[in-house]
Amino acid sequence: MIKKTYTAIVNGIPVEENEISANAAHSMGVDVDPEEENRWQLIDFTLEEKSAVTIWKALKYVKSLHAKDGYLTQVELKPKTGRYHQLRRHLAWVCKRPIVGDDEYDGGAEDAMRLRGRGLFLCSNRISLEHPFYNSKEGRSEWDAMSDDAIKYADGKISLSRDDRVMIEASIDLPEKFESLLAREEARFFKFSPVIDEKDDPTQFVVS
Numbered sequence: 283m284i285k286k287t288y289t290a291i292v293n294g295i296p297v298e299e300n301e302i303s304a305n306a307a308h309s310m311g312v313d314v315d316p317e318e319e320n321r322w323q324l325i326d327f328t329l330e331e332k333s334a335v336t337i338w339k340a341l342k343y344v345k346s347l348h349a350k351d352g353y354l355t356q357v358e359l360k361p362k363t364g365r366y367h368q369l370r371r372h373l374a375w376v377c378k379r380p381i382v383g384d385d386e387y388d389g390g391a392e393d394a395m396r397l398r399g400r401g402l403f404l405c406s407n408r409i410s411l412e413h414p415f416y417n418s419k420e421g422r423s424e425w426d427a428m429s430d431d432a433i434k435y436a437d438g439k440i441s442l443s444r445d446d447r448v449m450i451e452a453s454i455d456l457p458e459k460f461e462s463l464l465a466r467e468e469a470r471f472f473k474f475s476p477v478i479d480e481k482d483d484p485t486q487f488v489v490s
Contacts, residue, residue: 290403292380293388294353323338330365332363332365336372338360345468348393349467350379354382374389407453407455425448439451
């Protein structure tokens with residue numbers, strides 16, 4: 283099974299209606315550490331009469347003069363299924379907050395139009411899959427005979443899952459435009475809205 287992780291920036295604060303534990307998310311087969319303390323959100327919303335399931339959580343909220351609710355939200359997404367435009371439609375239709383730059387599902391409102399122009403802010407930045415050789419009978423014997431060193435684990439790119447499967451993991455940095463957009467919008471907000479109520483401090487919304 284291939285497990286993918288995506289990161290997106292959405293226009294506003296997405297609706298959170300169905301909270302689940304990390305252990306529950308992991309049991310559904312997505313790439314989540316079952317022991318982490320953070321809670322996740324579950325979207326189970328049929329598309330084209332087929333099951334479509336996405337697990338997600340907010341990572342960071344940044345003040346923006348242009349965004350809905352006065353915030354842009356960076357989210358992490360773990361799709362269990364892979365329906366057509368699943369993540370884009372789930373965020374726009376279920377969470378009510380489309381991905382920034384999504385000119386097909388952002389509704390075309392003024393706030394969405396102002397945030398267009400730099401492409402779609404959705405990136406597949408991590409993948410995890412079972413090793414095609416080391417999980418075979420022959421390959422597992424070879425794996426078990428290796429010493430536990432950096433070569434065996436490929437400097438962290440290969441690991442053992444909780445159910446004792448050899449997994450390959452790869453990740454990339456987010457495109458520079460992600461941090462650039464958040465930094466620009468936050469800077470503009472504080473430049474033109476210098477008086478901020480402490481209880482509305484965006485730093486309180488950073489999720490580890």
